[in-house]
Amino acid sequence: MMIRKEIIERNPLLNLGFDREYILSDGGLGAVLAHAGVGKTALLVQTALHAMMHEQPVLHVSLNDAVSKVDLWYRELFNDMASKYDSAEITQYWENMLHYRFIMTFRVEGFSVPKLEERLADLMQQNIFKPHTVILDGLKFDESGRGLLVELKEMAGKYAMRIWCTVHTHRHEPPKEDGLPLSFLHVADLFDVLVQLSSRGPEVYIKALKGQSPDSRQDALLLDPATMLIKS
């Protein structure tokens, strides 16, 4: 399938020089840092599509958006890439991929790791869904504290999952030398992989901040803002 090949070849995380196919190992925690509106969710949806194409189940947990809106993210990103391929074949492919995705939404104030674990247990015990990757979108790091992330990391280890989070950085807060914002430092050690998205005019760049192999490229890569894939 050509679309699958394209998504793999243009996957920005794979091109940043991380060792593994899914970047994170079992029990690993990763985060995408960016200002509002740069494309954190889109990048993680792209990562999710990559896993779904490899028939790896993805649980998308959103604390901001309704199920229908999250679903729209996936459809739009996929359709952007798929528009140049045969439509009957693509529709069938998309239908098959959907079996590997589950969306859960919580209200920010109602979210906790035990609650997520309880919902997850409902799904796993009945053999409905066992995630390989979890996308957690909308967690407020400056307010959540370290405890929640420690619980999250434990849960990732317990179920052999990898969890990706979005981290909203503030424009008024200049980053430290390693690129990390001050409000994130208290939890940075819990993450195995950190990548940063930044925009310069209409262009979006991605840069690895933590976790890539030492001999890999250190400079930022240019992304196509419509698909969040490497610009071809």
Next chain:
Amino acid sequence: MKFDDQKIRNIGISAHIDSGKTTLSERILFYTKRIHAIHDVKGKDGVGATMDSMDLEKERGITIASAATYCEWKGHEINIIDTPGHVDFTIEVERSLRVLDGAILVLCSVGGVQSQSITVDQQMKRYKVPCIAFINKCDRSGANPFRVIEQLRTKLGHNAVAMQIPVGLETELEGVVDLVAMKAVYFDGESGEEVRVEDIPPHLRAEAAAKREALVDAASLFSDELTEAILEEKEISPELLYAALRRGTLKRELTPVYMGSAYKNKAIQPLLDGVTYLLPAPSEVENVALDMNQNEEPVVLTGDPEKPIIALAFKLEDGQYGQLTYIRVYEGTIEKGATIVNVRNGKKVKVGRVVRMHADQMEDVDSLRAGYIGALFGIECSSGDTFVSPGINMTMTSMYVPKPVISLAIVPKDNKAQMAMSKALNRFSKEDPTFKTHVDPETNETIIEGMGELHLDIYVERMKREYNAEVTTGNPRVAYRETITQRADFNYTHKKQTGGSGQFGRIAGYIEPISDAEFVFENKIFGGAIPTQYIPACEKGFRQSMAKGPKLEFPITGVKVVIDDGSSHPVDSSDMAFQAAARGAFRDAYLRAKPVVHEPIMKVVVESPTEFQGSVMGLLNQRRGMIIGSQDEGVMCVIESQVPLGEMFGFSTVLRSATQGKAQFTMEFALYRQVPQSIAEKIALEAARNKKTAA
């Protein structure tokens, strides 16, 4: 009857099932003095709500057919269409929205924006109907109108802004604070009919001031005059504020939100004020007709009552005096005794009685002017027909009608029932374009088709009650379809020589799958290998083949046929011969094109208390459902899934028992999807068995 177009409002009341819209309609009729007593839905007094006129509606506590009524409020004439909330009846909602100029979107203050509200909202968007929202049931425990306003913003994308704040909530609900007048409004008397206006209670003053500021801010985007007044810190008059809010509402860029409790008779009168202040008059809405003489060129209607008539029949009902046709007049004036023409069949009809409806009672009037909704007696037509003055050839835009997804065989008990049944079916299929009926030529059974189990149930029940037609029903059958998955070539010769002139036709080409159309025929023959006069016969032959797959006999969709070669005989070739050749070619290629069966997949949304989330997901999963996601809403959760229709029979009973009756679900058609191999085999066996029984 007064004639001031600016004082007419044609509105609908749309919402999720059980948000209390029939109760709201009832209260509106009471306060506008159209009725003199209030009867509750499922009421203990046995009378039932006035807008639910059918026995069945009263019994089940749901609204099936839209009842139209009109009332007067502070010099304005308001025509109201009460619309059904269940998804199975959405054609009713769609038809109402087509003829309405504005709507009240009713939301439950506890349930908030529910799945059906989303469907209804999409329909309103499709027909560009401006709306105001009413958050009902503020007296219920857990009521939180501001959470619902937030959901209106996040889930439906409305620029929702509060027009009021509640004075007390839940059992403490006393009234509302009007943020335009900055006064507290209370509703006294036995049925809340006495409106008492007082100063805002001190503990609500700060909140009211903040919410008013948000309201003025939102309105200022639609009025320079208002912006100026804000900047110059002038006093903002209610007229100025309403004018700005109205402009935003009419553009569908602002949704003013009212709140209260219809059941407890709280804050219905301010909502009626809102209807008159903020929703459009007929002339403020652009209506478009299609000019049949100008290749269906769209023509914007002026709404001038002096011009020739253009009117749309949007609903039919069988009353005791014959057929009652609900009609909306877009241009001209329909008068008693006038002659009008049905554009669909060109038939001229004379207008007999003209009435205005109040649920199942009526009031005779002499005429209906542009902008009005009323009903005509004794006019034979179908729902969706356009009526015009003689000499005009315009039609109102056709309405979107979804295809049926479920069918049921019905057998009358005796001859008498047979007669009554055909009468009923004739009526129902005229009233409701999503309800279809035909006789299966093989089994000789009468088949009815519709949009869901409940949809067909209601019609079977109505047959018994209204027409005395006792019928037995078979198992519901799912509307499966076949399609092909790969290209296959054909080169087929039809040749017959049995004395006299023979038959000859050869067709070559290929069939291939397409996803965006049911059938496409392409002629790529150059040089006359098949003479031009036989090409339509070829297309006809292929089309005939699409009606029934050669293997499982389900209708075929998504096929493109291309013919690129063939041959003919000067004497033996004929239309018949080429039709037969096309059928043979299709049969020949079809099986090599790897046919598969597709089944209707329904979007099923379950709302359940969180503690049952696991079991509900289990139930959906057992039914081959694919769970799209789950939404946590505090004590409640919403599970969205796609489930094959064939697996949904009896789901309501199972869901009730698994959740102690606390969960509810809505279901609507989503898409067709390929059936898994194991199920396809079962379907094939079943189809073979049916064929055998029929033989």
